[in-house]
Amino acid sequence: MSSNRNPWTNPDILDYVDAHTAQPDQIQQDLIAETANHPRSMMQISAHQGALLQLFVRLVDAKFVVEIGTFTGYSALAMARALPEGGRLLCCDISEEYTTVARRYWERAGVASRIDLRIAPAIDTLRGLPADTVIDLAFIDADKTGYLAYYEALLPLMKRNGLILIDNTLWSGLVIDENVSDDDTVALRVLNDHIAVDTRVDSYILPISDGLTLVRKN
Numbered sequence: 001m002s003s004n005r006n007p008w009t010n011p012d013i014l015d016y017v018d019a020h021t022a023q024p025d026q027i028q029q030d031l032i033a034e035t036a037n038h039p040r041s042m043m044q045i046s047a048h049q050g051a052l053l054q055l056f057v058r059l060v061d062a063k064f065v066v067e068i069g070t071f072t073g074y075s076a077l078a079m080a081r082a083l084p085e086g087g088r089l090l091c092c093d094i095s096e097e098y099t100t101v102a103r104r105y106w107e108r109a110g111v112a113s114r115i116d117l118r119i120a121p122a123i124d125t126l127r128g129l130p131a132d133t134v135i136d137l138a139f140i141d142a143d144k145t146g147y148l149a150y151y152e153a154l155l156p157l158m159k160r161n162g163l164i165l166i167d168n169t170l171w172s173g174l175v176i177d178e179n180v181s182d183d184d185t186v187a188l189r190v191l192n193d194h195i196a197v198d199t200r201v202d203s204y205i206l207p208i209s210d211g212l213t214l215v216r217k218n
Contacts, residue, residue, distance in 0.1 A: 006208070006209055006210060008207060009207070014048075024050070027105060027109050031072065031073065032044070034101065044072060045075050045141065049167070049209055053082075054081060055082075060137055060161070062082075062087065062136035064090070065079050065087070065137045066092070066135050067079065067089060067092065067139045068138070068141065068150050068154075069122070069140065070093040070102055071095075071102070071141075072098055072101040072105075073101065073102025073103070075141065076106070077102075077105055079137075080109075087114060088115075089115045090118065090125075091115055091118065092122035092142075093117065094119060099119065102117070122142060126153040129157060135157045135158050136158075136162050138154045138158065138162075138163075138165070139166075140154075140166045144171075144188055147187060147191045148194060151166070151194075151195070159217070160217060160218070161216060161217065162217045163215065163217075164214075164217070165212060165215075166212070166215065167209075167210065167211075168211060169210075169212065169213040170210055170211025171210065192205070192213070202218065203216070
């Protein structure tokens with residue numbers, strides 16, 4: 001089940017987690033297999049994360065979810081399936097090519113009617129949302145240098161106790177390597193430091209896959 005395994009967890013432990021976690025169904029398996037042939041396949045979340053996202057949507061009783069970065073649609077598929085009747089998922093991406101794959105699988109899974117896909121810079125989409133928008137859960141998994149801007153645009157729109165999930169925040173361990181100073185790594189360090197002292201939220205970096213930060217709005 002696992003892909004994008006992290007370097008800090010024993011593979012045998014991950015195999016055990018696999019055996020005790022809901023497995024991807026045929027549609028998800030097909031999407032995983034198709035995406036594996038994509039030159040940027042590592043952009044797809046792990047199946048572990050998909051199961052966790054689905055659980056979080058249900059835990060917070062989310063009715064409106066926002067996703068920043070959709071790629072071929074695995075995370076959106078997982079979250080859309082967990083939405084209640086009338087629930088909506090707003091997906092923000094800039095690639096028609098990648099999301100064409102996503103649309104096919106959403107149709108197969110019967111969740112396309114719950115998803116509003118916007119092909120535009122995510123920050124523009126977020127800033128264009130009405131001021132009275134209430135977001136229950138958000139998932140950020142896009143360009144790392146944009147993470148802080150996405151976080152700050154989302155937070156005022158989150159409901160109290162709403163949850164922001166941010167992927168790749170451990171960045172294969174590079175966030176603690178002082179010899180690494182590329183733009184993406186630096187942006188993630190800045191974000192992590194910012195959230196750690198943000199009194200508007202409670203947060204925790206969960207060491208699953210490439211690091212998943214959980215942020216609860218106070």
